[in-house]
Amino acid sequence: MVKITNSPEETYEFAREFAENAKPGDIICLDGDLGVGKTVFTQGFAAGLGITEPVNSPTFTILQIYDEGRLPMYHFDVYRIASPEEMDELGYEEYFFGEGVCLIEWSTLIEELIPEDAIHVLIEKDLKQGFDYRRITY
Ligand code: ADP
Ligand code: MG
DSSP: OEEEESSHHHHHHHHHHHGGGOOTTOEEEEEOSTTSSHHHHHHHHHHHHTOOSOOOOOTTOSEEEEOSSSSOEEEEEOTTOSOTHHHHHHTHHHHHTSSSEEEEETGGGGGGGSOTTOEEEEEEEOGGGOTTOEEEEO
């Protein structure tokens, strides 16, 4: 399915609603170029789970855990990962196969670790349609 948004607020709102369907063990892969809105999506999703603390992507932190929502949320940003072994060091399996929801920015960098039943969300720009246009395929 495809959702078009024309502002960060619309992407946030879409993700907030998306979170209503989240179940324990869901893995949501967020892909698309730098600055497309993967973190904005994650922020809206967090709000949808009832997380009130601020969500961002610190440059050198691969995993952030948010426990206050309807489900635990594990926010991975693997942009700076050097190799999939770093995921082992993090003990990623506990999160991927746990009772929370994983959101993984730049999931294609750890493609070999992503389970087959993961949910994929791809965000793309199309500058011909305007600077804030985003096409979200899910
Ligand atoms: P990423 O995590 O994919 O690198 P961010 O979510 O950090 O990207 O940043 C997305 C940037 O794009 C923000 O500055 C946001 O304000 C801007 N933006 C403009 N239009 C949109 C839109 N339709 N959806 C999401 N973000 C948008
Ligand atoms: Mg980001």
